[in-house]
Amino acid sequence: MSLIDERQDFSTIADLFLLHSSMQSPAFTDGRLCAQLAMHDIDPAAWLAEVCGVLGVEQPRDESSAERFLAWRRQTLEALSGSELGYEPLLPDELFSLGEHAQGLKEWTLGFLEVIEDAGEAPREAWSTSLREALEDLSGIAAMPDDLEEDAENEDDLFALVEHVRMAAMLLYTEQHPGQPQVEDTESTTRH
Template identity: 35%
Template structure:
């Protein structure tokens, strides 16, 4: 893989399976996005270490490089003025319950990563809008989804929630990530 190659969910799924990580692809991606959005930094360069995931066996050097690329790719997408960021969720053709579960897992991961990456000082300065986004995300993570007999209504509702989560993550990232980034934690 070249240094500029985009990392995709299938590659992360393979790493999760090989390293016996106890997260789904959606939860992993949510955790990384939450960590970055809260302004988390990587003093030792390890994505898995920062997210407090314990692989067994350890990732290969090639996999570690892939995780570093994913970190930078995600940071770039979150900050992109063209709004290219999108959470890694089950495909829109997947069954509605699977999509809802993937969304819940992503948000759970996001909240966990946000907690790991944040600081009390930065979080105290959060806007009311940012606080509300976090509260709403907590509600999504703990929701028991009830499905309508009409799949079109379910699909529309899930799309709205997915868009809220996407926009909320970008808002939190824009507000908090730069406030706590140390000068020596450069992005390449």
């Protein structure tokens, strides 16, 4: 299995950031990536340039790093555009504390919303009420506390918030790319 085929998860990308002397969490950058791909795409060269800017380097340190950054973009695009609706935000996994997971979700949401804000009002006028409401909810998620106690209720709540973020991202992608993926339009099928 090559680096290109290997799934890029949070720990893999965080290690890659560390390799480039960055202590930043990749969650914020993943939120930006998701929103850019959903709104208008970002080509591989522009993506590499953005990641390098985040890391404060002129270019990836080696070919392997560049391949992983590009695989991250490709993996995200494939998940957003796939008919199985399998997109997952790049967030800390079960190896991290609930507080770290919450912080990652906040950072992801802030990155995602930054791209939405930069797009201005024009694209929003064509968005469904469902999408606008989902995106408004993300502002609340971005403001949540990240000092969560480790308990089952907080874990369930965080899981629900991640699912909401995931659905908002996929809804944005499907509205900006009609017909991709081929999914049923729930808003039009509920009207009689």
